[in-house]
Amino acid sequence: MTTTRFAPSPTGWLHIGNLRAALMNYAIARQNGGTFILRIDDTDQERSKEEYVDGIKDSLTWLGFDWDRIERQSERLDRYLAAKEKLIEMGRLYECFETPTELDLKRKKQLNMGKPPVYDRAALNLSEDEKNRLREERGGSHWRFKLDWERIEWEDGILGPISIDAASVSDPVLIKDSGQILYTLASVVDDTEFGITDVVRGSDHVTNTATQIQIIQALGGAVPRFAHHSLLTGPDGEKLSKRLGNLALRDLREQGIEPMAITSLMARLGSSDPVELRGDLSEVVAGFDVSKFGAAPTKFDPADLEPLTARVNAAKPFATVAGDVAALGVPDTVAEQFWSVVRENITYLSDMAPWWDVFTGKAQADVAEEDAEFVATALSMLGEPPYTAETWGSWTGAVKEATGRKGKGLFMPLRKAVTGQARGPEMADVMALMQVKPAV
Template sequence: MTITRFAPSPTGYIHVGNLRTALMNYLIARKAGGTFILRIDDTDPIRSKEEYVDALKEDLEWLGLHWDRVERQSERLDRYHDAAEKLRDMGRFYEAFETPTELDLKRKKQLNMGRPPVYDRAALSLDEAARDKLRAERGAGVWRFKLDQQRIEWNDGVLGDISIDAASVSDPVLIRGDGQVLYTLASVVDDTDMGVTHIVRGSDHVTNTATQIQIIEALGGSIPQFAHHSLLTGPQGESLSKRLGTLSLRDLRAQGVEPAALLSLMARLGSADPVELRTDMDALIDGFDISRFGSAPTKFDVNDLFPLTAHYLQGLDYQTVKPRIAELGVPEDLAPQFWAVARDNITTLGDLDAWWAMFRDGAEPVIDDEDAEFIVTAMTLLPEGPLDEGSWAAWTTAVKEETGRKGKQLFMPLRKALTGQAHGPEMAQVLPLLQVIRARG
């Protein structure tokens, strides 16, 4: 069975970068009829907050990404310590005591000598007496996994064949001096215990994947199928790292972005397939193929979400938006007509507020000086009695015959005088609705 996971750390709100990872893993699992695990990587007790756990669940539910089960790393600490003990017994885990300053000096020395800045394994030469002395002076050390210094190879679902020389990578720290189990060990133990078969994550994890493959092998696990998607940049290729905090899913939601728009963009962004609005999750699932994605940095422009949102809204029927329109105070008998008038002239549902305000309160007329006399004449020709969708044509025909104006010089001044705007819904629909609402007012 195909098993994937999304493993966020609850240290902040999830953003578009997190979503890309979550969505790819979700689509792979669903396409194969498999299992999608939401795993909360909360081994850091200081930075992990329960409010962020609740928020990320809410965000995923808003998008319709439903998990099959939830796992929490904070409830699995005994398993990580068991794995650590197994690695110690195998001679693959060792304690090191260098301070950050000492490590930095070592790296600088190696770079000056033209060597890779990797940990020199000095701690392996310490005898028990030396380790006891360092513990007494400095406290507990960190625990490093001893890599086999050979090439680590795998076929990546996005990047293709990968080969990394383990000798060019430092032995990874898996447990900090304060006893906190780090991501690299916890993730391997979880993926192994939970039978995870496919892992999609960012290309910044490639080196980390290499070390994890050796840890998985040391613990007797099966190697999942790894795929490393490209990292997102801004529309000009700039780094998004400093902006991701403003691109959280809840911020996008507050701006009126619809789930279908966000999912449609993120399911295709960076692939060889065009971005197309998909309003049905099954269509997204069926059309997803991880092998269609490229390795080059992928440009993300938040503005691309709004045309997709507008397209989505234009396809909604009245019953779907009825509760939102009711919140505006639109009379129920006029609400379907109001939606028919406004739907093609909004980008987000929030834009309905301004349109209803215009109908309800009237707009400040915009009348250019050269059109003042024309508007006075036109208003005297406005048909009496109830107006319908044919009234606009009848009115403008009469005005044309009286004034000689035609085309834009005829229609634009009338639109601006009635709505205060140069663009908007079809005036044939606007005119009768304006009459009814203002008559009630």
């Protein structure tokens, strides 16, 4: 059975970059009637916070995701320690004592000599007496997985055939000096024991995947199908990482971006298929195809979420926004009429408020100096409300007759005088909702 997972670390708010992996893994599981696991990678106890765990769940639920079960790495430390002991017994995990400064000096020396900055396995040559002395002197040690120096190959679901020479990669650290189990080991143990069949993650994990394949094989697990999606950049190709603080899903939600705008865009961004606005997450899943995604960095512009959000909101029936309309103080007698008039002229639901200001005479008129006299004359010819859909036509007809103005010179100054804007709903509909006579 197909089993996938999304594995965020609760060290910050879930952001748009995380969502690509979540959506792709979710889609693969749901398309195949499989299992989708939400795995909280919280082995870093210093940085992990419960509020971020809650935030991850809230953001995913808001987007329409569900999960078949949730796992927390902090509750599985015994399984990781068992794997540690097994790897030590196999001679595949060895103790190291270099400090970060010493490792940095080694890397610089190798680079100066024109060699790749790969760990030299010096710790393997230490005697037991030397190890005991270093333990006493330094008070801690870290553990590295001993790679078999051979080519590691797999057929990537997005990148195609991948082949990495393990000799060109440093033996990965699996356990820190502090005793913290690192992602590379914990993830392998989880993927093996949970029966994960498919893993989609960012292309920055490609080398990590190579080393994890060997660890999986050493522990006797089945290697999942891997696919590595491209990384997001800003609209001008700049690194998105510097802007992720503004792209947390909870911030986009607060801004008024609609969930289906986000998932519809992210399900196609970077693929060969055009972006199509979907009605719900099941439609997004049905149209998803991981093989259509490319390897090139994918440009993401948050502004692209706005027109999609506008379309989502415009399609909403009145019943779903009745509460938002009522909160503006719109009387029940015109509430549904108000929504039908403004729905095509907003991006966010919060954009309804300025329109109600127009209808209640609180909006600022926009009248050019050269049109001031004309507008004053026109308004003197307009009676008091209530108005109807016929008011605009009869009023502008009378003004045209009296002033000789016509076309844009007639209609645009009056539109700006009534609404304060150069565009918007049909003026016949606007006039029918005016609660007070426009004033300049």
